Amino acid sequence: MEYALPPELRDERGAGNASFALAAAAERGEPWLSFFSPDDLPALFGRHGLEVVEHVRQADCVDPALWRRQDGLRPADLCRLARATVTT
Structure with missing residues (x-):
């Protein structure tokens, strides 16, 4: 499951992306609740x-060498993936 982090757990890039993404999603009728x-x-x-x-951060999904870049395509800690198994 992909889930969004609360504001206090987002990094600087995640906070910046959230300000754009939350407004855009709400504008399209899918607010993040x-x-x-x-x-x-x-x-x-x-x-x-x-x-x-496990919880997977965006930065952990790709070889770290690929994140060493100066453009806008760097990881942000805004959303994570949770992997779970069925226990019952």
């Missing part, structure tokens, strides 16, 4: 028979 910290998800998933296996 939920934000989670990685610490929130184990209990939430657990209530639905899932166990969080």
Whole structure:
């Protein structure tokens, strides 16, 4: 599951991207209504028979050497992926 981080957990790039992305999504009728910290998800998933296996940051999805760039295509900590398994 992809989830958005609350403002206090976003890095500077994530905060900048959020100011644009949240407004654009809301304008198109899909406002972001939920934000989670990685610490929130184990209990939430657990209530639905899932166990969080890992949280993946955008920066961890690609070889770090590819992020050493000066243009706008660098990782931002705004959203993460949670990978879970079924426990029940």
